[in-house]
Amino acid sequence: MTVTHTTPPGPGGGRGTANAADYALDPLGFLTGAVREFGDVVSLSSSNVLLAHPEDIGRVLVDRGENVVKISEGTRRGPTGFPRAMMNSEGADWERKRARLRPAFRSERLAHLEEAAREGVARTVGSWTDGQTVDVHHEMSRLAMLVGATHIAGREPGEHGEALAGAVAAIMRLTSSPRLPAWLPTRVNRDLRRSLRDLDDALAVMIREHRDDGAGTALDALLADDPPFEEVRDELATLLMSGYETTADALTWLLHLLGAHPEANARMDEEGFARAAAKEAVRLYPPAWVISRETVRPFEAGGHTLPAGTVLGLSPWVTHRDERWFPRAGEFRPERWLAGGPSHRYAYFPFGAGPRGCIGASMALREVEVIAGELCARVRLEPVAPEAVRPRPALALQPRGVRAVVRKPRRG
Numbered sequence: 001m002t003v004t005h006t007t008p009p010g011p012g013g014g015r016g017t018a019n020a021a022d023y024a025l026d027p028l029g030f031l032t033g034a035v036r037e038f039g040d041v042v043s044l045s046s047s048n049v050l051l052a053h054p055e056d057i058g059r060v061l062v063d064r065g066e067n068v069v070k071i072s073e074g075t076r077r078g079p080t081g082f083p084r085a086m087m088n089s090e091g092a093d094w095e096r097k098r099a100r101l102r103p104a105f106r107s108e109r110l111a112h113l114e115e116a117a118r119e120g121v122a123r124t125v126g127s128w129t130d131g132q133t134v135d136v137h138h139e140m141s142r143l144a145m146l147v148g149a150t151h152i153a154g155r156e157p158g159e160h161g162e163a164l165a166g167a168v169a170a171i172m173r174l175t176s177s178p179r180l181p182a183w184l185p186t187r188v189n190r191d192l193r194r195s196l197r198d199l200d201d202a203l204a205v206m207i208r209e210h211r212d213d214g215a216g217t218a219l220d221a222l223l224a225d226d227p228p229f230e231e232v233r234d235e236l237a238t239l240l241m242s243g244y245e246t247t248a249d250a251l252t253w254l255l256h257l258l259g260a261h262p263e264a265n266a267r268m269d270e271e272g273f274a275r276a277a278a279k280e281a282v283r284l285y286p287p288a289w290v291i292s293r294e295t296v297r298p299f300e301a302g303g304h305t306l307p308a309g310t311v312l313g314l315s316p317w318v319t320h321r322d323e324r325w326f327p328r329a330g331e332f333r334p335e336r337w338l339a340g341g342p343s344h345r346y347a348y349f350p351f352g353a354g355p356r357g358c359i360g361a362s363m364a365l366r367e368v369e370v371i372a373g374e375l376c377a378r379v380r381l382e383p384v385a386p387e388a389v390r391p392r393p394a395l396a397l398q399p400r401g402v403r404a405v406v407r408k409p410r411r412g
């Protein structure tokens with residue numbers, strides 16, 4: 001059988017280096033504009049196609065490796081690789097690693113997480129003074145690190161938190177600046193290499209000092225399996241890192257949105273509202289703003305047959321802001337989640353979906369919901385210059401410039 005490959009339409013005729021330059025300048029605007037102009041299947045380059053329709057998104061995400069893979073044989077591993085982690089594995093190897101971690105992310109463990117979250121908020125609020133201006137992203141990062149490390153490794157990160165935060169910051173800088181070869185001694189590359197060395201040292205100490213006290217953490221599960229040290233280190237690094245920045249970003253976006261919507265802020269103590277608000281925040285500002293796969297055989301989409309080796313991009317940023325699936329898509333309306341979800345199952349995928357969906361999705365949503373709810377109950381965060389806040393699309397969608405004045409209620 002012969003397969004006819006046809007190239008979907010796209011900006012610049014779907015190829016050309018002009019797209020790369022436009023993309024680098026404003027990735028979110030570029031992707032949104034491309035779909036608006038060319039439809040749900042858009043060529044961004046000769047081997048890159050963006051799929052914006054939930055039907056196609058669903059087909060890609062539920063695939064079990066028959067048509068698309070997450071990490072192809074030829075994928076070059078960057079310096080931030082952690083190649084032995086479950087997240088960076090495929091096939092039977094991935095399946096074994098995912099099964100090993102699954103029990104540590106079960107909903108029964110979330111009561112421990114809530115406890116750590118409440119305690120973290122109490123400590124954070126205790127460290128603030130009335131009238132103090134805080135950098136919200138910075139504060140939420142510290143909280144997410146504390147809660148994340150407690151849940152995943154069974155301990156507070158202590159001084160190791162600095163190494164972890166440093167490595168994540170260096171990766172974010174690398175992924176938000178135009179790509180340069182990793183061997184070039186640029187400041188960003190040098191910073192990254194040093195940060196990764198520090199991270200390595202910190203993880204080695206955390207692993208060496210670890211004692212299983214029966215809490216059923218991911219680190220307990222990893223060590224019980226007795227794999228090579230490098231495998232534990234890669235897994236722990238990716239778990240701590242993926243759970244930390246994304247959750248801190250989601251929390252910061254939610255607090256920013258609540259600052260601009262006092263009517264929603266006032267409802268945060270209502271049953272179910274904090275969860276709806278958390279879902280709505282990651283709809284508008286999905287920390288994972290683009291997800292990709294590579295086709296391993298010809299793939300049909302929108303009447304086109306895309307050849308094997310095509311990189312498929314799916315963007316929660318683009319699809320979550322589409323009026324066809326979310327009426328008044330640009331508005332922060334948590335109540336839309338109280339009335340049920342969107343009309344199409346795969347119009348909302350902040351955590352991906354299918355077999356490779358986020359293993360920490362329930363943990364992250366619960367964490368955001370509990371921390372934001374507790375904060376709203378204890379303090380008022382008065383936004384400072386909210387009009388200057390911007391998303392920075394790095395490896396995660398970071399909020400830039402979210403500051404607030406802390407108002408503590410008077411004791412009466």
Ligand code: HEM
Pocket residue numbers: 070086087088098152238239240242243244246247250282286287288291292349350351352353355356357358359360361363364365
């Ligand atoms: C708001 C917070 C979070 C967001 C938005 C998020 C988003 C995502 C998305 C979209 C994927 C799928 C990527 C793909 O299909 O290519 C993913 C995968 C993953 N996430 Fe999360 N995540 C969050 C929090 C967490 C947390 C708290 C953890 C763990 C502690 C975590 C660990 C992982 C892992 C290990 C994978 C890879 C799963 C696999 O390959 O089988 N994430 N995440």
